[in-house]
Amino acid sequence: MKIAVLPGDGIGPEVTREAVRVIEALGLPGIEMKEAPVGGAAYKAYGHPLPAETLEIARLSDGILFGAVGDPDCDSLERHLRPEQAILGLRKELTLFANLRPAKVFAGLEGHSALRPEVAGAIDMVIVRELNGDVYFGEKGFRTAANGDREGYDVMSYNESEVRRIAHVGFRTAMGRAKRLCSVDKANVLETSQLWRDVVIEVAREYPEVTLEHMYVDNAAMQLVRAPGKFDVVLTGNLFGDILSDQASMCVGSIGLLASASLGERQTAHGTFGLYEPIHGSAPDIAGQGLANPMATILSAAMLLRHSLGLAAAADRVEAAVARTLADGVLGRDLGGSAGTTEVGDAVLARL
Numbered sequence: 001m002k003i004a005v006l007p008g009d010g011i012g013p014e015v016t017r018e019a020v021r022v023i024e025a026l027g028l029p030g031i032e033m034k035e036a037p038v039g040g041a042a043y044k045a046y047g048h049p050l051p052a053e054t055l056e057i058a059r060l061s062d063g064i065l066f067g068a069v070g071d072p073d074c075d076s077l078e079r080h081l082r083p084e085q086a087i088l089g090l091r092k093e094l095t096l097f098a099n100l101r102p103a104k105v106f107a108g109l110e111g112h113s114a115l116r117p118e119v120a121g122a123i124d125m126v127i128v129r130e131l132n133g134d135v136y137f138g139e140k141g142f143r144t145a146a147n148g149d150r151e152g153y154d155v156m157s158y159n160e161s162e163v164r165r166i167a168h169v170g171f172r173t174a175m176g177r178a179k180r181l182c183s184v185d186k187a188n189v190l191e192t193s194q195l196w197r198d199v200v201i202e203v204a205r206e207y208p209e210v211t212l213e214h215m216y217v218d219n220a221a222m223q224l225v226r227a228p229g230k231f232d233v234v235l236t237g238n239l240f241g242d243i244l245s246d247q248a249s250m251c252v253g254s255i256g257l258l259a260s261a262s263l264g265e266r267q268t269a270h271g272t273f274g275l276y277e278p279i280h281g282s283a284p285d286i287a288g289q290g291l292a293n294p295m296a297t298i299l300s301a302a303m304l305l306r307h308s309l310g311l312a313a314a315a316d317r318v319e320a321a322v323a324r325t326l327a328d329g330v331l332g333r334d335l336g337g338s339a340g341t342t343e344v345g346d347a348v349l350a351r352l
């Protein structure tokens, strides 16, 4: 069972190190981890954010553990050389189109949410975000407008196959949960969203047990803080899902807590091939200081064990150790505590 470990930039290597320590401590037989450069670190060493060798190591693995990419030194590079292209490239090249971002309040952390504890305590949702299309992958560029103004453009589009396959993931996810699906779009303004809504309604006929609701994204952002407990599965596109999941993280308590799985359809001998990463970025403002919360990456490793390696019991062990660590009050600065990155990792190891 091969895990490709791609730490990346900023806090990426710091949080990935803790997740790797957790996997090692489980003492699972037959696990091989192979590290490869990605992002700004790869650009600086090899001239490209996603070197062909890294992509190959990722492709040949059963699952990828990804830290984060992004480096302020690289912000003025041509777009195709910027660190962020590495994660976009991996998602696209490996057809990882379904991004699952669970958001649930951990017992004892209700008071650490940006919301009132009684509102936060009810949060238990999964955001199912499409990952291979939308405005992130449309034609883009700069041009000169008729009046001589500089103009930037990014084309937003979805075709029906792209919507249909992610809609199926959303409905299947809902079938395994409370059977409520909220599809988030902006169909009152955008044709892309109108198609999205039409296709979701078509797919819904195959899942009569699931209660389907549609919500405009502006309202969804508001409902996410007003009554987040009402959401079960949120199905949405690439851009809206990116934004709403960062928002959901603060409803739960910290962006340092939210894990994610990016899945496609490819099955390996052990499970579904996928990439696992915290929802946060490289956090240059705290990088190198031992302050990053590694929980999101540790929880991403648990998702890897469950979905890509078929090791549900090991995943349960990791998730239980994380929950116990938080319940025992071992909290990083992002949650008002004082534990550093390694200290949080040590606390999880001690509770495995």
Ligand SMILES: NC(=O)C1=CN([C@@H]2O[C@H](COP(=O)(O)OP(=O)(O)OC[C@H]3O[C@@H](n4cnc5c(N)ncnc54)[C@H](O)[C@@H]3O)[C@@H](O)[C@H]2O)C=CC1
Pocket (backbone or CB within 6 Å): 011, 015, 067, 068, 069, 070, 071, 072, 084, 087, 255, 256, 277, 279, 280, 281, 282, 283, 284, 285, 286, 291, 292, 293, 294, 296, 334
């Ligand atoms: N998947 C990826 O690799 C992603 C990469 N990025 C990149 O990361 C860089 C920084 O982007 P930002 O917008 O600042 O987003 P960010 O998620 O890196 O940081 C936002 C804020 O949250 C804090 N934060 C993030 N993760 C944390 C953790 N584990 N523990 C404690 N605090 C944490 C940061 O200190 C910062 O104040 C950019 O280059 C961006 O493009 C952003 C999001 C995802």
Ligand SMILES: CC(C)CC(=O)C(=O)O
Pocket (backbone or CB within 6 Å): 084, 087, 088, 242, 279, 280, 281
């Ligand atoms: C860095 C971007 C490419 C993506 C992002 O912010 C995310 O996937 O959460």
Ligand SMILES: [Mg+2]
Pocket (backbone or CB within 6 Å): 242, 243, 246, 279
């Ligand atoms: Mg994001």
